[in-house]
Amino acid sequence: MTTAAVENTQLNTKINAESILEFQATLLSHGHFDEATTALATELALKLNLERVSIGISEHGQMQVKAISHSAEVESKHEVNRRIAAAMDEAAEQSALIVYPEMAGSQPRLMLAHVALVRGSGNQVSTIPLVNNGAIFGAITHERNASKLYQPDEIDAFKHIAALLGPVLYLKWNGERPWYARVKQDFSAWFNRHFSMTDVGFKLAMYALTAGLLALLFIPVQYNISAPARLEGSIQRALVAPENGYLQHAYVRPGDKVKAHQVLAELADEDLLLEIRRWQSELAQHENTYSAALAQSDRVQMVVNESKAEEAKTQLALAEAKLSRARIVAPFDGVIIKGDLKQLLGAPVQRGDTLLTIAPADSFRLMIEVDERDISEVKLNQAGKLALVSLPGETLAFKVLRITPAAVSKEERNFFEVEGAIKTADLATLRPGLEGIAKIKAGQHALIWSLTHRLIDWASITFWKWGL
Structure with missing residues (x-):
């Protein structure tokens, strides 16, 4: 084994066993992301004998250099930083490690940005994408003097470092972002995971489904006004x-x-019966006295008793009428x-x-309690359907006969009573006092209007109340 191979094996073993924890400690020991990444880049450059280490994060679809080793500040407008960001974009777009000059046996890659980065310096450069949960969020670029070429074991060590430090870098960076940026990124990741597929047929189907759903929102549909209802006798x-x-x-x-x-x-009729008997007795007495006066030709007594007899007849008729009404x-x-x-x-x-x-x-009227927010949509002779609590599986047709002009306040709500006539021949199952839900057909409206008009009306009233 050559001396260089031995050094590379020792470097790889050292990186795997010892330095990963030190790199993570460096990240976590700093409060802010920029400070932490600068410290990490510097430590990587020292540990791995590199000329320069740069760490970038993808923002708005482009890589932004966040830290460069041995540099406290990063100027995004600096030409070198632009070239580093372009090299990071190049690696992220291909979702692959890029090494320039190319290593023997490596897969061919587009590396125009890497060539531009090292042009004139004679350095070597490699860029590894940073991945969290399968999504690329950044990259690390390594630069070294060409006098010592990259070895396969070193590249493996770079991959190992990026794989282990990537999630930690993501948590550190994501924790300092605004909440709305995190929500936007999570939604984009979800959308890309479920809909950004290479299957053209699937994409076309999704576009067609989306267009169909949007069209449904604007297609006129039957709008029904729902309101509590009750049956009353006509x-x-x-x-x-x-x-x-x-x-x-x-x-x-x-x-x-x-x-x-x-x-x-x-x-109870006992008192009325007694009163009837009393007036019957008085009537008989006055009639007898009248007869006696008539026999004696006493005109005065005749007139008096005749008047009293008529009064007794009237009182008797009144008592009998009261008795009949007692039932x-x-x-x-x-x-x-x-x-x-x-x-x-x-x-x-x-x-x-x-x-x-x-x-x-066998004769009913339907009373519907239409909310004041919907009364403007109700017109005479509109048709509707009624579902009673006692007959939930059946609906009864009706039409609007009358709209009460005055509102009724009940249970903290205002409503108008609308009278309807039920159109059915089967009334055997109906009883006055039954309650249910009535739906009045109030014409055709776009589905989106049906779903949102209540909210829009509430917002309009609220803003007007606030003086807006």
């Missing part, structure tokens, strides 16, 4: 207490279907939607108190 009749009294009987509860003239509840009857066929009187038996009621509410069982 007529809701309140059945009230006709007189003061006590609830005696209750025959129905909410949800029960009833027929016209069916008795639903009764008030609460259904005015039409329907279903009870409010009033559980079985819990109030024996309780006093006042004249005018609502006892029951009845609605038709």
Whole structure:
């Protein structure tokens, strides 16, 4: 083995065993990236007997020289630094180690920038890309006097150093970058990893897919306004207490279907029966007295008793009417939607108190609570679909009949009540009080408008409130 080969083997062993930790310690012992890379470049030049070591980082697609051995400051506009950066770009673009002059048996490479770098100096130069997670982020350029040519073991040592120090250099550099620059680079790396492929067919397919998605955003689609909705009877009749009294009987509860003239509840009638008997007795007494006066031709008594008899008849008719109204009857066929009187038996009621509410069982109206932000899109006779909570698998068609002109405030939101008419012949499964979600067809709009108009409207109001 020659003396040079022995020296190179000893150098490689020394680099592998001892110096890597020292190089890493040099990087980590300095607070700033520029200081750390300058110290590292100087130490590499001393340890490896090199004329000059330069470290560069890729920024905006081009290499920027960040550190040169034995130099405290780096001027990017200096001609030598430009040539070093060009040599680093040349190696990074080919993703390969470049050595000039070429070594025997090496793969041919483009090395015009390396030739320009050493022109006139007679030096040797080599550039190794720095890699982190498979992506090139920088490069290290070594320069040496041509009197001692690079040996394969030395090149292997350079590769070993770059492979071990690359991730540490990346962490040091990336940690000092602004957050938005890191996010941009991570996104670019992700995009290049997934979409920057050499397969032309795949690229064309991705471009076509992207164009298709963009076109979909501007193609007019059906825009629907969603809002809470509830079913109500087309007529809701309140059945009230006709007189003061006590609830005696209750025959129905909410949800029960009833027929016209069916008795639903009764008030206590004992007092009314007593009153009827009293007026019947008085009427008979006045009629007898009238008959006696008529027999005696007493005109005065005849007139008096006739008047009292008429008054008794009127009071008797009134008492009988009250007795008939003590029975609460259904005015039409329907279903009870409010009033559980079985819990109030024996309780006093006042004249005018609502006892029951009845609605038709086969005639409904749909009440939709449209948010104030969407009411401008709602028009009369617009069609829509209703999905009830009790029938989630079915939808009912309806059309808009009326838009209430005044807003309603409820549960910290403002909405307008929109009345709709349900278009279906099967009403057997429907009940007043059912709730669901209604969707009103509000015309054609671009998909991107449908997705963003709420946000744009909110931003406009917010900026106006701020005076912008």
